[in-house]
Structure formats: C-alpha cells, structure tokens
Amino acid sequence: MADMITKGETMNRLIHRAVRRDLARFTDALQRFTPGDRARATALADAFSRFDTMLTHHHEGEERNLWPVIGDPGAGHVDDVAGLTTEHESIVAGLATSRDAFGRLGTSASAADAGAATAGLAQLREAAETHFAHEESEMRELCEAADPAAVGAAFKKMGRDASPAEGMWFMQWVGEGLSGQDAAAFNATIPAPVRMISKVVAGRRYAKVQRAAWS
Numbered sequence: 001m002a003d004m005i006t007k008g009e010t011m012n013r014l015i016h017r018a019v020r021r022d023l024a025r026f027t028d029a030l031q032r033f034t035p036g037d038r039a040r041a042t043a044l045a046d047a048f049s050r051f052d053t054m055l056t057h058h059h060e061g062e063e064r065n066l067w068p069v070i071g072d073p074g075a076g077h078v079d080d081v082a083g084l085t086t087e088h089e090s091i092v093a094g095l096a097t098s099r100d101a102f103g104r105l106g107t108s109a110s111a112a113d114a115g116a117a118t119a120g121l122a123q124l125r126e127a128a129e130t131h132f133a134h135e136e137s138e139m140r141e142l143c144e145a146a147d148p149a150a151v152g153a154a155f156k157k158m159g160r161d162a163s164p165a166e167g168m169w170f171m172q173w174v175g176e177g178l179s180g181q182d183a184a185a186f187n188a189t190i191p192a193p194v195r196m197i198s199k200v201v202a203g204r205r206y207a208k209v210q211r212a213a214w215s
C-alpha cells in the first residue's frame with residue numbers, strides 16, 4: 001500500500017510540476033505579447049483552455065475521489081481536508097478570472113485583455129503555490145492515516161475517470177520535458193504501450209499547440 005501512496009504522491013508532484021511550468025510560460029508569453037498579434041492571442045487562448053481542462057480535472061478528481069477517503073471522520077483529518085478544499089476554491093476563482101481574460105484576449109488581442117490575463121495568472125499562481133506546498137508537505141501523512149484499500153482505489157480512479165481524449169492529452173502534458181528521476185517515475189507509473197498510444201494520438205497536436213503559444 002505504501003507503494004500505491006508513493007505512486008499517487010509522485011503523480012501528484014509531476015502534475016504540480018506541469019502546472020507550475022505552464023503558469024510560468026503563460027506569464028512569460030504575456031510579457032512578450034504584442035497587442036494586435038491575433039495569431040499569438042488565439043494560440044494563447046487555445047493553450048490556456050487546454051491547461052484549464054487539465055487543472056480543473058486534477059482538482060475535481062481529488063475532491064471526488066480522494067477527499068472523501070482522507071477526510072473520513074474515522075481518519076481524523078476532517079479539518080485538514082476542509083482546508084484543502086478551501087484552497088481549491090481559490091484555484092477555481094483564479095482559473096475563472098484567467099479563463100474570462102484569456103477568452104477575451106483570443107478575440108481582441110488587446111493590451112487590456114493581456115493585462116487582465118496577467119492579473120488572473122498572478123492570482124492563480126499564488127493560489128496554486130499555496131495549495132501545492134500544503135499538499136506536498138501533508139498529503140502522505142493524510143493518506144497513511146486513511147483506509148489503505150480506499151486510498152489505493154481512489155488513486156486508481158483518479159487516473160481513470162478522464163475521457164479518453166483528455167487522458168491522451170494528460171500524458172503528453174505531464175510527460176513533457178521530464179528527465180532523470182522524474183522521467184523514471186513517470187515511466188514506472190504509466191505503462192509503455194499507453195505512453196505510446198498517447199504519443200500517436202495526441203503528440204503532434206500537443207506539440208503544435210505548444211509551438212503556437214510560446215515559440
């Protein structure tokens with residue numbers, strides 16, 4: 001069971017890495033944005049929409065599958081889980097502000113909407129950093145205090161309740177740019193044939209969206 005928790009914790013850390021990476025990229029791309037550049041504005045809106053789907057799926061999956069298990073009154077961590085949920089609400093608020101701004105930017109390509117997107121991202125980054133630091137320091141303890149079989153089942157479910165298209169994109173997103181121990185951990189968690197299918201189905205499109213947004 002410790003192995004299941006380690007796998008779940010590792011995947012959580014790699015997802016956080018992908019979120020942090022993309023938030024930094026969006027921020028950087030907006031700093032370099034030239035008002036009126038419609039192609040870049042559309043590309044950024046597209047990339048943000050996909051990022052939004054990934055992050056939303058991640059925290060909704062935690063709330064749906066993992067929180068009921070680690071927040072079970074028998075495990076004695078109800079307050080901790082309430083705190084994690086409050087942090088998710090801050091992420092949801094930052095996402096909503098950013099989503100509106102990127103949506104408008106995609107059609108206007110205006111300096112004002114680029115500024116609004118930058119402000120939304122700053123809000124989102126702060127909320128995400130606070131929450132990720134909390135999860136990364138306490139998740140293991142919370143999982144170890146809960147029913148081991150239920151924790152194992154929750155982590156499995158979190159990996160399986162995405163649509164097939166989302167799942168294929170997710171693997172490209174989390175797997176992008178991994179090296180060393182991170183790559184080894186990812187490869188140990190996602191079987192090679194699944195990674196291959198993801199590459200075939202989503203790899204080219206994923207690379208194209210990335211190039212259009214920040215190259």
Ligand SMILES: [Fe+2]
Binds near residue numbers: 059062088131135
């Ligand atoms: Fe979370």
